[in-house]
Amino acid sequence: xxxxxxxxxxxxxxxxxxxxxxxxxxxxxxxxxxxxxxxxxxxxxxxxxxxxxxxxxxxxxxxxxxxxxxxxxxxxxxxxxxxxxxxxxxxxxxxxxxxxxxxxxxxxxxxxxxxxxxxxxxxxxxxxxxxxxxxxxxxxxxxxxxxxxxxxxxxxxxxxxxxxxxxxxxxxxxxxxxxxxxxxxxxxxxxxxxxxxxxxxxxxxxxxxxxxxxxxxxxxxxxxxxxxxxxxxxxxxxxxxxxxxxx
Amino acid sequence: xxxxxxxxxxxxxxxxxxxxxxxxxxxxxxxxxxxxxxxxxxxxxxxxxxxxxxxxxxxxxxxxxxxxxxxxxxxxxxxxxxxxxxxxxxxxxxxxxxxxxxxxxxxxxxxxxxxxxxxxxxxxxxxxxxxxxxxxxxxxxxxxxxxxxxxxxxxxxxxxxxxxxxxxxxxxxxxxxxxxxxxxxxxxxxxxxxxxxxxxxxxxxxxxxxxxxxxxxxxxxxxxxxxxxxxxxxxxxxxxxxxxxxxxxxxxxxxxxxxxxxxxxxxxxxxxxxxxxxx
Numbered sequence: 354x355x356x357x358x359x360x361x362x363x364x365x366x367x368x369x370x371x372x373x374x375x376x377x378x379x380x381x382x383x384x385x386x387x388x389x390x391x392x393x394x395x396x397x398x399x400x401x402x403x404x405x406x407x408x409x410x411x412x413x414x415x416x417x418x419x420x421x422x423x424x425x426x427x428x429x430x431x432x433x434x435x436x437x438x439x440x441x442x443x444x445x446x447x448x449x450x451x452x453x454x455x456x457x458x459x460x461x462x463x464x465x466x467x468x469x470x471x472x473x474x475x476x477x478x479x480x481x482x483x484x485x486x487x488x489x490x491x492x493x494x495x496x497x498x499x500x501x502x503x504x505x506x507x508x509x510x511x512x513x514x515x516x517x518x519x520x521x522x523x524x525x526x527x528x529x530x531x532x533x534x535x536x537x538x539x540x541x542x543x544x545x546x547x548x549x550x551x552x553x554x555x556x557x558x559x560x561x562x563x564x565x566x567x568x569x570x571x572x573x574x575x576x577x578x579x580x581x582x583x584x585x586x587x588x589x590x591x592x593x594x595x596x597x598x599x600x
Numbered sequence: 601x602x603x604x605x606x607x608x609x610x611x612x613x614x615x616x617x618x619x620x621x622x623x624x625x626x627x628x629x630x631x632x633x634x635x636x637x638x639x640x641x642x643x644x645x646x647x648x649x650x651x652x653x654x655x656x657x658x659x660x661x662x663x664x665x666x667x668x669x670x671x672x673x674x675x676x677x678x679x680x681x682x683x684x685x686x687x688x689x690x691x692x693x694x695x696x697x698x699x700x701x702x703x704x705x706x707x708x709x710x711x712x713x714x715x716x717x718x719x720x721x722x723x724x725x726x727x728x729x730x731x732x733x734x735x736x737x738x739x740x741x742x743x744x745x746x747x748x749x750x751x752x753x754x755x756x757x758x759x760x761x762x763x764x765x766x767x768x769x770x771x772x773x774x775x776x777x778x779x780x781x782x783x784x785x786x787x788x789x790x791x792x793x794x795x796x797x798x799x800x801x802x803x804x805x806x807x808x809x810x811x812x813x814x815x816x817x818x819x820x821x822x823x824x825x826x827x828x829x830x831x832x833x834x835x836x837x838x839x840x841x842x843x844x845x846x847x848x849x850x851x852x853x854x855x856x857x858x859x860x861x862x863x864x865x866x867x868x869x870x871x872x873x874x875x876x877x878x879x
Contacts, residue, residue: 411824489848
């Protein structure tokens with residue numbers, strides 16, 4: 354049985370922070386997600402929000418303060434019992450990225466700094482699947498784990514004031530997509546025209562924590578088409594259900 | 601409709617917030633000074649989540665096209681109804697063609713205008729609170745229109761609500777944040793003995809404080825943040841997340857503001873001072 358020793362602490366009076374060991378690990382994320390499913394069946398979800406990220410789960414209660422002593426004890430009981438909760442379906446999302454140098458404005462610089470050709474770089478970026486360890490910072494921004502060390506590159510010394518929506522970037526051990534125009538210091542290697550977050554859709558965010566992402570390269574023409582599809586809100590993304598092995 | 605003749609510096613529609621989407625990175629949003637908005641909606645016998653106008657620094661000029669009742673609160677901005685001065689926390693009736701306009705900012709930073717029944721702009725993901733890109737715009741512009749329902753029969757139980765407001769408060773009640781224990785004696789002393797000055801960088805997302813405390817070298821994994829979370833950067837800068845603040849962050853969360861302290865801070869502007877006190 355995969356049970357960790359949890360740290361449970363108050364986070365103000367309306368939230369509780371539950372922490373697992375301080376590591377980026379799929380097994381830990383898996384345990385958090387399973388606990389979340391267990392909590393969803395025990396809590397009134399009109400009153401509670403659950404925010405998972407890497408090695409933590411934050412429970413936020415609407416309205417009244419939380420009785421920490423009582424509730425933390427209850428949480429530990431639920432954690433001990435959670436083994437019976439079945440995990441939620443997970444998906445692998447295949448996202449089209451245009452690695453044209455007009456979008457990948459740092460491609461040439463990155464390829465020089467990493468000492469590899471642009472095709473080699475694209476090959477490495479599209480080969481791996483990445484795990485979504487958290488969604489936050491901006492609506493639909495995914496914290497992706499699983500970048501190969503060959504693509505690790507420091508963020509830019511001076512952040513750009515404006516990075517366009519859909520920009521695909523590299524920074525340190527992370528890769529990801531800017532879900533909206535914002536300032537940013539990541540090295541931009543391409544663009545994904547499919548919106549991960551769209552407030553007009555239900556659910557507004559396609560991807561959830563625990564899902565996996567794989568990128569694949571497309572031409573400019575295909576990118577233009579996806580962009581129009583994204584703007585009018587008709588797009589199909591290839592998603593593959595991931596088989597989850599039982600305990 | 602409420603017609604916006606002039607929108608002022610930053611006027612937006614806000615309600616009690618957009619609950620339930622923080623796991624996909626959508627901040628709670630809602631009125632920055634919810635303490636005041638709660639009072640205004642109570643005076644009008646509105647639902648707790650009735651939408652109001654949040655008016656920042658300089659106020660708009662507004663024309664009412666339907667009869668209703670309004671009440672103002674929060675920052676004092678020399679508001680008038682057809683050129684007659686208005687008081688905060690007092691119910692006024694408006695009829696078609698009435699004009700509310702704002703003048704000089706006298707006290708506080710964010711004024712609120714609540715209307716009987718609340719403003720009826722479109723809800724997006726369960727809330728009317730403006731936040732881009734969840735809502736198409738994040739503030740009102742000249743000539744925008746905001747829907748509301750007419751109400752001719754409202755007789756308030758309270759016509760004027762006489763309580764001290766929080767505009768003069770400078771003490772922020774805080775709880776220990778999740779990473780409070782990383783603070784050393786020198787940091788703690790500075791944190792609780794300093795009158796901190798509000799930096800230029802202050803908006804609905806976050807308030808930065810000018811005076812740094814000693815920095816830190818803790819490298820932590822990204823984790824959830826809340827409105828009212830006080831983050832400490834490696835260089836020792838204090839950043840207090842507000843209603844449109846990011847839902848996750850990688851800086852230590854050393855303090856957590858009490859609900860009322862968030863409202864108190866929301867009434868502070870560049871150059872104002874605040875201090876922390878453990879609740």
